[in-house]
Amino acid sequence: MEIFFFSLVSHLFLFVLYWVFPVESVFLPNLPALETNQSFHVFDQSTRKGHLANGSNNIILNPTFEDELSNWSGKGCNILLHESMEDGKILPLYGKFFASTTNRTQSWNGIEQEITGRVQPKLVYEVTAIVRIYGGNVADANIQATLWVQSQDIDEQYIKIAISQATDKGWVQLQGKFLLNGSPLKVIIFLEGPPPGTDIIINRLVVKHAEKAPPPLRPFMKNAAFGVNIIENSNLDDGINGWFPFGNCSLNMEFGSPIELPPMTRNSLGMQERLSGRYILVTNRADTWMGPAQMISGKLKLYLTYQVSAWVKIGPGSTSPQIVNVALSIDGNWVNGGQVEFNNESWHEVGGSFRIDKQPSNVMVYIQGPAAGVDLMVAGLYIFPVDRRARFKLLKKQTDKIRKRDLILQFSSSKANNVSGAFVKVEQIQNSFPFGSCITRSSIDNEDLVRFLVKYFNWVVFGNELKWSWTEPQQGNFKYKDADELLDFCKNNNLEVRGHCIFWEVEYAIQPWVQGLNKSDLTTAVQNRLTDLVTRYKGKFRHYDVDNEMLHGSFYKDRLGKDIQATMLRTSHQLDPSATLFVNDYHIEDGSDVRSSPEEYIRQILDLQRQGAPVGGIGLQGHIDSPVGPIVSSALDKLGTLGLPIWFTELDVSSANEFIRADDLEVMLREAFAHPAVEGIILWGFWELYMSRENAHLVNAEGKINAAGKRYLALKKEWLSRARGYIDVQGEFRFRGFYGTYNIEINSHTTKINRTFVVDKGESPLAINIDL
Numbered sequence: 001m002e003i004f005f006f007s008l009v010s011h012l013f014l015f016v017l018y019w020v021f022p023v024e025s026v027f028l029p030n031l032p033a034l035e036t037n038q039s040f041h042v043f044d045q046s047t048r049k050g051h052l053a054n055g056s057n058n059i060i061l062n063p064t065f066e067d068e069l070s071n072w073s074g075k076g077c078n079i080l081l082h083e084s085m086e087d088g089k090i091l092p093l094y095g096k097f098f099a100s101t102t103n104r105t106q107s108w109n110g111i112e113q114e115i116t117g118r119v120q121p122k123l124v125y126e127v128t129a130i131v132r133i134y135g136g137n138v139a140d141a142n143i144q145a146t147l148w149v150q151s152q153d154i155d156e157q158y159i160k161i162a163i164s165q166a167t168d169k170g171w172v173q174l175q176g177k178f179l180l181n182g183s184p185l186k187v188i189i190f191l192e193g194p195p196p197g198t199d200i201i202i203n204r205l206v207v208k209h210a211e212k213a214p215p216p217l218r219p220f221m222k223n224a225a226f227g228v229n230i231i232e233n234s235n236l237d238d239g240i241n242g243w244f245p246f247g248n249c250s251l252n253m254e255f256g257s258p259i260e261l262p263p264m265t266r267n268s269l270g271m272q273e274r275l276s277g278r279y280i281l282v283t284n285r286a287d288t289w290m291g292p293a294q295m296i297s298g299k300l301k302l303y304l305t306y307q308v309s310a311w312v313k314i315g316p317g318s319t320s321p322q323i324v325n326v327a328l329s330i331d332g333n334w335v336n337g338g339q340v341e342f343n344n345e346s347w348h349e350v351g352g353s354f355r356i357d358k359q360p361s362n363v364m365v366y367i368q369g370p371a372a373g374v375d376l377m378v379a380g381l382y383i384f385p386v387d388r389r390a391r392f393k394l395l396k397k398q399t400d401k402i403r404k405r406d407l408i409l410q411f412s413s414s415k416a417n418n419v420s421g422a423f424v425k426v427e428q429i430q431n432s433f434p435f436g437s438c439i440t441r442s443s444i445d446n447e448d449l450v451r452f453l454v455k456y457f458n459w460v461v462f463g464n465e466l467k468w469s470w471t472e473p474q475q476g477n478f479k480y481k482d483a484d485e486l487l488d489f490c491k492n493n494n495l496e497v498r499g500h501c502i503f504w505e506v507e508y509a510i511q512p513w514v515q516g517l518n519k520s521d522l523t524t525a526v527q528n529r530l531t532d533l534v535t536r537y538k539g540k541f542r543h544y545d546v547d548n549e550m551l552h553g554s555f556y557k558d559r560l561g562k563d564i565q566a567t568m569l570r571t572s573h574q575l576d577p578s579a580t581l582f583v584n585d586y587h588i589e590d591g592s593d594v595r596s597s598p599e600e601y602i603r604q605i606l607d608l609q610r611q612g613a614p615v616g617g618i619g620l621q622g623h624i625d626s627p628v629g630p631i632v633s634s635a636l637d638k639l640g641t642l643g644l645p646i647w648f649t650e651l652d653v654s655s656a657n658e659f660i661r662a663d664d665l666e667v668m669l670r671e672a673f674a675h676p677a678v679e680g681i682i683l684w685g686f687w688e689l690y691m692s693r694e695n696a697h698l699v700n701a702e703g704k705i706n707a708a709g710k711r712y713l714a715l716k717k718e719w720l721s722r723a724r725g726y727i728d729v730q731g732e733f734r735f736r737g738f739y740g741t742y743n744i745e746i747n748s749h750t751t752k753i754n755r756t757f758v759v760d761k762g763e764s765p766l767a768i769n770i771d772l
Helices: 008-020 263-269 388-403 447-456 481-492 519-536 555-560 564-575 598-610 629-640 658-673 707-718
Strands: 039-043 073-075 078-082 098-102 110-114 124-134 140-150 156-167 171-179 186-192 199-209 244-246 250-255 278-283 291-295 306-314 322-330 333-342 348-354 363-368 376-385 404-412 423-431 435-439 459-462 496-504 543-548 580-585 617-620 646-653 678-683 722-726 732-738 740-747 752-759 766-771
Touching: 073 078, 098 110, 110 199, 124 140, 124 186, 140 171, 186 199, 244 250, 244 363, 263 306, 263 348, 263 376, 263 629, 278 291, 291 376, 306 322, 306 333, 322 348, 348 629, 363 376, 388 404, 388 629, 388 658, 404 752, 423 732, 435 447, 447 707, 459 481, 459 678, 481 496, 496 519, 496 564, 519 555, 519 564, 543 564, 555 564, 564 580, 564 598, 580 598, 580 646, 598 629, 617 629, 629 646, 629 658, 646 658, 658 678, 658 707, 722 732, 732 740, 752 766
Parallel strands: 124 156, 404 766, 435 459, 435 678, 459 496, 496 543, 543 580, 580 617, 617 646, 646 678
Antiparallel strands: 039 171, 073 110, 078 098, 098 199, 110 186, 124 171, 124 199, 140 156, 140 186, 156 171, 244 291, 250 278, 278 376, 291 363, 306 348, 306 376, 322 333, 322 363, 333 348, 404 732, 423 722, 423 740, 740 752
């Protein structure tokens, strides 16, 4: 047991990391859309050749400095060649030499090499560098590999290839990928990042055409016991056998908990036996992490999505809202199984999900969270694999009910011939439901990406080009060119556009000059930003995310007062009454973040409305892992009570296995499309290397559609109606179809006629007159 019961200190460390740096703070959903694969590995000084891929086909000249500093130069600094440093303490990992920078006065200073003519368009290149830092009184700092590209029309572009933390203790491997869309005039790759005064040391740089990964295997779900609870004695029929106290607390069994399954579990499992009404009472809790625990080693299967659910309650003694979390320790790694926050002594449902992709040795589940001294009560803990196929059958019925309409095609003819008996073929060519994607200015230079976008999406959102940090990076230095060009592109391709975003509340996303303003100047700058942006683009953006992620940040609220967010919304509406104004946030729909639970989101929206803010829509970003339909649907149901349209505004799912990714994407698309409150879905990109999340793409960088992309296209096809038959004696043809645009072909013994018609949203049967 000592292998599993890791030290209390280790656990406390993990727990503090979680509260100080929760999962969502590590994942930055609105980073620039052009991101790359990254990895980090520290090499021991004794490590030698064999760790890097073969350098053949390397387009870098003199990659290990065997020809001294030939082909290399300093970017704003000087570079030196070394065989060793610090009396032999720093030695090259590869070859005989390494290079260092000196006299760095800016973070962008570094070492560079021009690769013009050696890098080809529309090929994915893999970059691997062996680096470390030296001096500057810092032990670690980020080093970034960047590509500077000058196009034929002299436009400049900086592409971040990879970023990783380097140290002064040993060599670090920096890895990433990039792709060029066209044939640029000039291309330079360089390393940058550490603070001024800290040197970058490089031993080797390899840039070569990325090797094609072997095709992934579809995971084999053998003997999946869907809906079967893996928790022993969950109902406490055998007292508290199978349970033990995690930490120095006391467990006892009591009576008086709910006898019904929690709603989200009931929606997954259907009718089940009732709970016993018994619960575990945890007393003498000396710390937040203490609670009931159970070993479930050997019970989890790979690649299955597990739903987590329980009833939880806290005892008296707390003066503020308390968090209750179902956690798993999987070989010592903390996994969030769901959490809930509340401030009363009633029973509450806690729910979440998780998945594993490698077999663990030791797994423990435990319930934690309330402050020390607050009693904790737990009843009916369930952990079970979800049956997605059964859920999909239900969603298909629901989809047919809310996204289709009964249609009566009434045919008439000015000629005397009777139209009855003519054969009718109906094909829907466009579903009117909004399906969109994130794009960037650089992404539309990729013709293959554009073809896919225009064919399979009808809405877009800009990844970065409308954000304040992009349009005014320095005060008074306005940069609207990229947004203007994207708008022209959308207009030319009949794409509707969301405006993301006017402001962004999280401090890391705010440019330094704004952060440095005093209250009076910040007030003026906010008003100027609203006037400049919204007036400039009046009538061109159908939606605006006015103040992004207000549940996770409070920069403007803290500095300008609690009314500023409502003021932003009111002013935006005054400047452009035609735009629907959205709130927009993340982790609303997955149970993983108490700051952004549906209840917290509802409270925020109601508070804004009480201040007169014209909130017109609810944005759910939808950056989600291991989605479970009933959990997503529960959040949508709660938000739907506000009567506002709901949009998934930045949807993506991430898995290294594209078949798992396809399954997760299908869950989200079906849940959204089947819910009556959802009025649109925007993906946060679809093309590899043009997305902020790794392993979330539908199409790889060189244009191959993967399993997730094929699943998306299959659903798009499923949501187009088709009908065949004959016109009856009343001159009518009836069917039920999705909203959108249709082609109809009528064949009789004398003629063949084609017509187009549109089915608008509505509940009553729609009669469409077609004059032949």
